[in-house]
Amino acid sequence: MDRWLRELEPGADGWLGGTFGITDGGMLVAVVRFESAEAARRNSDRPEQAVWWKEMEQYFTGAISFHDCRDVVLLAGGGSDDAKFVQVIQGHVRDKDRALALLDQSASMLSEHRPDVIGATIAIDDAGFFTETVSFVSESAARAAERMEMAPEMQKLVDEEMSLLEDVAYLDLRDPWFATHHS
Numbered sequence: 001m002d003r004w005l006r007e008l009e010p011g012a013d014g015w016l017g018g019t020f021g022i023t024d025g026g027m028l029v030a031v032v033r034f035e036s037a038e039a040a041r042r043n044s045d046r047p048e049q050a051v052w053w054k055e056m057e058q059y060f061t062g063a064i065s066f067h068d069c070r071d072v073v074l075l076a077g078g079g080s081d082d083a084k085f086v087q088v089i090q091g092h093v094r095d096k097d098r099a100l101a102l103l104d105q106s107a108s109m110l111s112e113h114r115p116d117v118i119g120a121t122i123a124i125d126d127a128g129f130f131t132e133t134v135s136f137v138s139e140s141a142a143r144a145a146e147r148m149e150m151a152p153e154m155q156k157l158v159d160e161e162m163s164l165l166e167d168v169a170y171l172d173l174r175d176p177w178f179a180t181h182h183s
Helices: 002-011 037-044 047-057 096-113 139-147 152-163
Strands: 015-022 028-034 071-075 085-093 117-124 129-136 165-173 177-180
Touching: 002 047, 015 085, 015 165, 028 037, 028 117, 071 096, 085 139, 096 117, 096 152, 129 139, 152 165
Parallel strands: none
Antiparallel strands: 015 028, 015 177, 071 117, 085 129, 085 165, 117 129
């Protein structure tokens, strides 16, 4: 990853940044952001990207998955490079349009009711697979807030959002790192 940032990032037009970490189970999670699907595709098609990936993939022992997502929503300003803990939530959404509508409603409530959350992104691919990254001030603050009772209007919204999801997995990045393109 360091080599990609050093050698390939300068030529990756449209690359915005990434959130990275390794779970307790040893899974690398890399959520990278491009200004458009076309910019991401151009990057993937670069010969030097293919050479780098061929070397990189030899370090993995399990299945590798990629999800290209055109639908992306930023909550509470999006991700934050100041996060000390990031939770990545993945699964499938049954009704993408309804889920996106609910996200519009929950954005303001999130800032009001969860001061431990300093940003979040939700990306949904064409098959309905979603990846949500939630940036927290700390893991202890996140865990304390999880145990608190939610305001009724927020609880109702969360319950409806959760009813639209299936096969949900939570991936904790206790030592996340970030990269951001600086022009």
